[in-house]
Amino acid sequence: MNILVCISQVPDTTTKVAVGTDGKTIEKTGVKFILNPYDEFTIEEGLRLREKFGGSVTALTVGGDTAKEILRTALAMGVDKAVFVKDDNREDSYSVAVNIAEVAKSMQPDVVVLGRQSIDYDSFAMASMVGELLDMPSISVVSKWNIEGNTVIAERDIEGGKEVVETTLPCVISAQKGLNDPRYPKLPDIMKAKSKPIEERTGVASSSRVQTFSMELPQSKRVGKILGDTDTDISELVRLLHEEAKVI
Amino acid sequence: MSTIVVYLEQKGNELKRSSLEAITAALGVTGSTVIGLLVGGDAPSVQLAGEYGLKECAVANHDLLQAYSSTAVSATIAEFAKSVGATSVFFGATAAGKEISPRVSVKLNAGFVPDCVALEANSGSIVASRPVYAGKAKINMAVTTTVGVYSLRPNVFTARKVDNPTAVSVREFTPTLSAHDCRMKVTNVLRNEGKLDVSEADIIVSGGRGMKGAENFHLVESLGKVLGAAVGASRAVVDAGWRPHGEQVGQTGKTVSPNLYIACGISGAVQHLAGMSSSKVIVAINKDKDAPIFKVADYGIVGDVFDVLPKLTAKLTH
Missing domain, CATH: 3.40.50.620 (HUPs)
Known part of the structure; x- marks a missing residue:
């Protein structure tokens, strides 16, 4: 099985976001960048497919120069090959999707796995866009799946439950937390991964389909009435919810 | 045009x-x-x-x-x-x-x-x-x-x-x-019967580490029941296995914007705030008056959830 896993590098979840000097993106100085948390499931799923069906796993990232670090993580976890495409456009999912599709077309994967979202621009768009560009079916937010022969049966999370979806290979899926239990790379593998080759490819120049005018930090407009825990306070809270906030 | x-x-x-x-x-x-x-x-x-x-x-x-x-x-x-x-x-x-x-x-x-x-x-x-x-x-x-x-x-x-x-x-x-x-089709839908999902609820009552264990979540559930609310949870609670991942609110869980969000024993880590800060009204109940959750709350009760939740539930029942 020819498996392509697409991963991204994002600011650590504990990052306190500040607006950069361009006024449109975040200030990157001092920010720790990590492997997108959902992509731990992505890489793990690729490795499990190889263990089950044989074949090879290629990890791909589209991003700025520092994004190569996450390919080292993927190599340490056990992927066979790493491909880096330089394109730092985060605002436009389409531009990332075009670059992924371009690499995919050259390797004809049976399965493309991605994370359900990158926790920077949170677009949830990549599985569908890549699927459309490759003319493949896609299933997003998959928490469980099974491949038998050419048939794929997957469960994806929806509001208040799960959808059971049936399709055929080749296909694209996006991984939800719980799909698997990602392995930790072992120290010797981390050391070995440092000297493994990373193939660099030039990105496809596609003009961005969106433009950002400005980035701002959310302003809290909360009333902030802080009460104690006496009976009177709790009654007051109930009154405020009824009469002031009018939410119950 | x-x-x-x-x-x-x-x-x-x-x-x-x-x-x-x-x-x-x-x-x-x-x-x-x-x-x-x-x-x-x-x-x-x-x-x-x-x-x-x-x-x-x-x-x-x-x-x-x-x-x-x-x-x-x-x-x-x-x-x-x-x-x-x-x-x-x-x-x-x-x-x-x-x-x-x-x-x-x-x-x-x-x-x-x-x-x-x-x-x-x-x-x-x-x-x-x-x-x-x-x-x-x-x-x-x-x-x-x-x-x-x-x-x-x-x-x-x-x-x-x-x-x-x-x-x-x-x-x-x-x-x-x-x-x-x-080429792809939905063959079945599995509903979480009798359980309101956080992504669809008008009101959410969420519990955090301050609930101290899975066995105490009945306090959160009781308040939720009186309000017709869905039960949510912080990441710490889900990682500890006290609640299922489907209830997790936050950066690696669900992003919610209900009319009312009640955070019980949740300190308010930035990842949690990210998932619920667009809620219309936020109530925080926490015994630590300096907990970050109070900075995004419209109303706060500084007190012990084990003491406050039963009282609040009782008052809302009447």
Whole structure:
């Protein structure tokens, strides 16, 4: 099985976001960048497919120069090959999707796995866009799946439950937390991964389909009435919810 | 003159509220013709949209739309949008909307703006605001293409009924579909019976590490029951195995924007705040008066959840 896993590098979840000097993106100085948390499931799923069906796993990232670090993580976890495409456009999912599709077309994967979202621009768009560009079916937010022969049966999370979806290979899926239990790379593998080759490819120049005018930090407009825990306070809270906030 | 197609999504035989919200948002883009599109659905439900100001609607039907297929629905929407010369297509950013809107944008060579929380019509073009970095920041953006595809975060835009509504003029639309468009289909839906989901609830009562163990969550559930609320949880609680992942609110869980969010024993790590800060009203109950959750709360009770929750539940029962 020819498996392509697409991963991204994002600011650590504990990052306190500040607006950069361009006024449109975040200030990157001092920010720790990590492997997108959902992509731990992505890489793990690729490795499990190889263990089950044989074949090879290629990890791909589209991003700025520092994004190569996450390919080292993927190599340490056990992927066979790493491909880096330089394109730092985060605002436009389409531009990332075009670059992924371009690499995919050259390797004809049976399965493309991605994370359900990158926790920077949170677009949830990549599985569908890549699927459309490759003319493949896609299933997003998959928490469980099974491949038998050419048939794929997957469960994806929806509001208040799960959808059971049936399709055929080749296909694209996006991984939800719980799909698997990602392995930790072992120290010797981390050391070995440092000297493994990373193939660099030039990105496809596609003009961005969106433009950002400005980035701002959310302003809290909360009333902030802080009460104690006496009976009177709790009654007051109930009154405020009824009469002031009018939410119950 | 711009034309906005609003994709209407149904739950059972009724239009989802997120679709009604999208209608109101589309009508707010001045100088636009708004057309609803229901795919393989129940035509009578469309009349409800009339109360929210929709005048025109198409219902797409085809033998290949019998079973839900996101690829077939995407193809149908794109074909319809082209047929009416749509300049924008609006979706609710629901589980289905999030999956089909990116496909539709690729099919229409359209710029894609997901998860919008505000739209401003500026001389014919739309400037959208959307949260990024899980709500830690917001960007204002626009498409650079002729056509734009937007998904709207549920429960952020208000669905407004109009004065003097008229009957919706409904017509049929038959898309050109082939088996190739239906290579994936939904074969079953597994509902969490009797349990309200955080992504659909008007009120959420969430518990954090301060609940001290799975066995104490009955306090959160009791309060939730009185309020008709869904139960949510912080990441710490889910990682500890006290609650299922489906209840997790936050950066690596679900992003929610209910009318009322009650955080019980949740300190308010930045990842949690990211997932719930667009809630309309936030109540925090925590014994640490310096907990960050109080900085985003409208109302706070500084006190022990084990003491406060039963009292609050009792007072709300009366």
